[in-house]
Amino acid sequence: MSHHSHEPQITVLPPNKEKIKQLWRVAGILAAVTAVEFVIAFTLAHGVLKTALFVGLTIVKAAYIVGEFMHLRHEVKVLIWSILIPLIFVVWMLVAFLWEGFTLPRI
Amino acid sequence: MSHAPATTAPGKSIWDGGISPMNVSYGKLMMWFFLLSDAFTFSGLLITYGLVRTSNHAYAGLPKDFHFAVDTWPIPEKVFEAVPFLHGVELPLVFVGIMTFILIMSSVTMVLAVEAGHRMDRIAVQKWMLWTIVGGAAFLSCQAWEWTHFIVGTDTPTVAKAFVNGEWVSHNVFGANLVENQYGPPAFADFFFFITGFHGFHVFSGVLLNFLIYYRTVTGMYDRRGSYEMVEKVGLYWHFVDLVWVFVFTFFYLV
Incomplete structure (x- = not known):
């Protein structure tokens, strides 16, 4: 089994529970904000307020995706x-x- | 990836060379700048949609009284109300909500693959990459169905009038193409095809890239390389696709 000498030595670390919990929390926030957008879509009349709310909530979602999922906030x-x-x-x-x-x- | 901390000798700037001032690898930095340029492209499409929409005659009445007309910009909840297997049932925006949920979930599984890659956990990377591919394929399937429904149209046509050989002629319009559609002005369907099509093409490329990463993980390439950074780079792309959908969802389907 001499050819195994070239196999790399891999050390697998245990899951980072804290980080995984944080990722699921962000996923929950994204789902919740989308749900709020749905409620607004069918309860508010079309107008400036509705559009402003949609834009605001979209920026919130974008900030979570870019900041946490794409990790930009920690760069x-x-x-x-x-x-x-x-x-x-x-x-x-x-x-x-x-x-x-x-x-x-x-x- | 671990990098040298951005500290320098006295009198030297971090830009004098030898260290990474942005503290990321070249590949990741270039992926960020590519995504920035891609963001400009999508902004161009979405903002031009805004221009054409605001310059068109907008419907002012209540949503329940709305009827399609070829010269009135439609309200999206009337256009996108169909769900597979539920023919004739009005479920506004439900299907696109399902699609949004699928894409957010595939973003979560992608970020879990990246987390597993940091720990050199090949089995977990495989598992989460596979789920991400499944999510992407599911989204594309949903989009194929939505496009088909949009192109074929509803049971009742919209009557359009055209001036042919000196007289007005009416004809029925079913569904949509690039020239005319039953939902509203031609530009409405054109933007639908271009914006969701361009995004869908990004999802398609993303699924191919994800599969490549999955394949290379399974064959042990990243273990031999000693780094799973490729998962991160493709992960950035995949999250960007999700990010674009967040904007398409708001500005095409909700507003």
């Missing part, structure tokens, strides 16, 4: 800002395009 600051600051362009595009959209019918 070094310079990496966090390298990802977040360029998103200003998305905000800019959003404001510019929606402004155009609301203006077009009045032309």
Whole structure:
């Protein structure tokens, strides 16, 4: 069995219970926020308030996915800002395009 | 992955070389920047949807009085109300809710695979990668059904009028294609196909990548390499696909 000498020595660590619990907690939050969005979709009338609530809850979900699942919250600051600051362009595009959209019918 | 802590000799900046200022490997950093560029692409699609939607005539009445018309932008809960095996039953947004749940769950199983990879636990990585692949395949199957239903349409058509050879002619529109659809203006179906299609293509690529990772885990490649970091990199991609769906769900189906 000399060929086994090249097999790597693997040390398997026990599950990190604390971390796994935290991940399931985040999953629970995501499911709960989605459930709240469903309730809002069928109880509130269409309008600014409804849209604002949807946008707010979506940002909450996005923050949990990017921060915890993608682990960005635990990275070094310079990496966090390298990802977040360029998103200003998305905000800019959003404001510019929606402004155009609301203006077009009045032309 | 363990890296040297970002400390430097006096007079030296962390950017002078020799250490990773961002404290992640090259591959992970590039995955982050790829995802950032992909986020711009999806933003372009979703924001343009916002532009066209806000510039179209919006329905102002109560949802229960709404009827499809080719010149009125539809309310999504009237379009997406079908569930497999329950023909004719109005269940607004239920099926898309199930799809959202499937994708969130597959994101959880992915992050559990990453956690197992940190511990070099091959058996657990295999298990959670397999569940993630199952989740992705389930989502794609749901999407195939939803597209079919969207294209075929409901039992009752929408009447559209067209000016042909000097006179107005009415014709029935069933379902949707890129030129006309029974739900609303042509742009509505166009955006549906492009946005959910582009996202679905990302899910499809993600399932292929996940399978590759699963295969390489099973054959012991990452054990030999001494690191399961590839699981993390593909995990980042998979979570991004889930993240995009969160936005598509809100801005295409809810608002």
